[in-house]
Amino acid sequence: MVVVGAGMAAQRFVEQLMQRAGDDVRVTVIGDEGRRPYDRTRLRELFLGGSADDLPLPFDAFEDDRVELVVDDRVLHIDRRAKTVRTRSRRLHRYDTLVLATGASAGRVAVEGAGLPGCFSYRTVEDAEALRAFVGARASELERDLRGVVVGGGPIGLEAAGALQAIGVDATVVQYADRLMEAQLDGTAGSIVKRHLQARGIAVRTGTRVTRLDPDESGVVTAIEFQDGSFQRVDVVVFTVGLRARDELARNAGIAVHPYGGIVIDDACRTSDPAVLAIGEVASLDGRRFGLVAPAREMADVAVRRILGHEARFAGFDESAAITLAGVDVASFGDALARTPDAVDVLYADPVAGVYRKLVLAGDAHTLLGGILVGDASAYPALHTLVGARLEADPSSYVLPSRG
Ligand SMILES: Cc1cc2nc3c(=O)[nH]c(=O)nc-3n(C[C@H](O)[C@H](O)[C@H](O)COP(=O)(O)OP(=O)(O)OC[C@H]3O[C@@H](n4cnc5c(N)ncnc54)[C@H](O)[C@@H]3O)c2cc1C
Incomplete structure (x- = not known):
């Protein structure tokens, strides 16, 4: 077996497979981050004095002789006829069963200036380390506390605002919807969360769309402009909107993907190719994707049981x-x-x-x-x-x- 992606779904898959499978199973897990699987949900700890080593997931299963973990390599191509995957380092891996667990990537809103130095995503340890290093260096250079904007008022945006504040940045959350966490909260709950944040010194602008980011003379972001024509001085911007399923491998290999993104699976986590399964945030069941750990783990469990010939179904999951x-x-x-x-x-x-x-x-x-x-x-x-x-x-x- 080959698993593409060494994130949270892959970790659970390997853990369950090693517990249940016999000696005849071999699994190669290929991840493009430069480290073993870690707990992404605890990323904020990197802003509270923690290090990447403080975020590991249980690793015992990866030490099993039946498992090979390849990190810092990316699968670039799937050859479904030959049943091989090819990586960036030009290695070929053969599979009988391929499991795609490639997750999602943090996007950025398509506005002018979104790629300027000082603009960050908030998804990986590398994102968090780069953000932390930038804030430290820029605050020393400017000899003052920085002003930060988080674009996106969902759960990850609010977490990013807390992270910025923890490293001394004066944070504002900018949300396009009329309330914070619009997928989870109603208007009253959203406004109570907003009051909580404001009481903690985090500013919130709802119903606001970002239209442009401007650089200073050295090319680093310095101002953010909104749809109503107003603008705000800013030293660091974190984008937490525009999450996209990393379904490009499947798409390029002719495996069905949903028009709104995500690899189409059935309730057994099978894709349109019977030899390929998809689990975690990259998978789309009945047009829905699941951006939480619990459904990713559930899908991993279903995939393992199915591969081993048992009955199991992923029935979907509410966003609780x-x-x-x-x-x-x-x-x-x-x-x-x-x-x-x-x-x-x-x-x-x-x-x-x-x-x-x-x-x-x-x-x-x-x-x-x-x-x-x-x-x-x-x-x-x-x-x-x-x-x-x-x-x-x-x-x-x-x-x-x-x-x-
Ligand atoms: C800051 C933050 C906080 C969160 N907090 C919570 C929370 O409190 N509760 C909760 O339930 N969920 C939370 N989530 C969401 C949760 O982390 C995800 O739902 C979960 O990580 C999904 O697991 P996954 O394995 O599908 O994707 P990921 O964990 O993203 O793993 C996918 C991996 O595949 C790699 N990859 C992609 N393409 C390739 C390729 N071609 N070759 C090799 N490797 C590849 C990626 O780099 C990545 O390492 C949070 C997410 C973030 C970013």
Whole structure:
């Protein structure tokens, strides 16, 4: 077997395969980052004094004799007839089964100046190290704290803003949508998260589109212009929008990809070529991609069981997540935005205390469909498991603050 990509889905795949497969399995994992698989979700630790060595995922499975890990090499071509992949270092690897686990790449908005020095993505250890080094050098050069803009107000944008602040940058989040985390939060929750960030000294501009970035005389970014014609001085810009599935290998090999990106898979993680599977953020099931660790791990498990001849299905995954962003606990699960016809909300909002709890119920007013928690997400694990079930207690008892 050959696995392309040595990220979080690949790590889980190898771990599960080594636990379940016999001695006759050989797997080569090829990754283009210059290091072994690491926990991308903890990238912010590099801004809190941590190093890349503090982010490893369990590595035991890669030390198995049946596994070869190749890092710092990129697969450039798949020859489906010969069943080989060719890498940048011109090595050929043969496969019986090919697993594509190439993830996604952090894009940049297509505006003038987006490639200037001082503009960064926020996806890999290399991105984080380059950003940290730039901020250190530029702040010394200018002899002052830097002004930073994060383009994108989704979870990763808010995390990047917290990271910038942790290294002394005065951060502003610029979001095109009318609220922060528009895929996970409703308007009230978005505005409570915004208040939390502002209270921590992070500025937020919603409903704002970036139109241009200007360089100073040395070519480094110095100003950002918005659609309304206003502009802001800036020393460092982090893009967290425009995430794209890294599906180019599959596309070039004639494997079906979705028009909006992502390698088309069925519920067994099979692509349009029966010898090729796709797992993780690069995969698209029924036109949906999944940008979280839990579904990537689930797909890896399904792929392993299928390869070993067992029954297993990936049934899709809601975008449920509980995260702490720039110090704020936020959870969003199930049908958080109440898209189900006849859904009803039961909610408690205290913008002053920064607390918001909402349950979305089916038309029967008892079956839990989803919810949003801001400020205190401790009820998330219990509530998440109740999605689809009839709540035993009065729904309001789950959201109202306990008395006394
Ligand atoms: C800052 C940040 C915070 C996050 N926080 C959370 C969180 O709190 N909770 C959560 O659930 N999710 C979070 N995520 C999302 C999560 O990290 C991803 O969903 C997960 O990493 C997807 O795993 P993957 O293996 O599909 O992709 P990746 O982890 O991106 O791995 C893909 C790997 O394949 C490599 N690759 C691509 N093409 C090739 C090629 N041709 N040849 C060789 N190698 C190749 C890539 O370089 C990469 O190393 C976060 C992401 C980021 C960036």
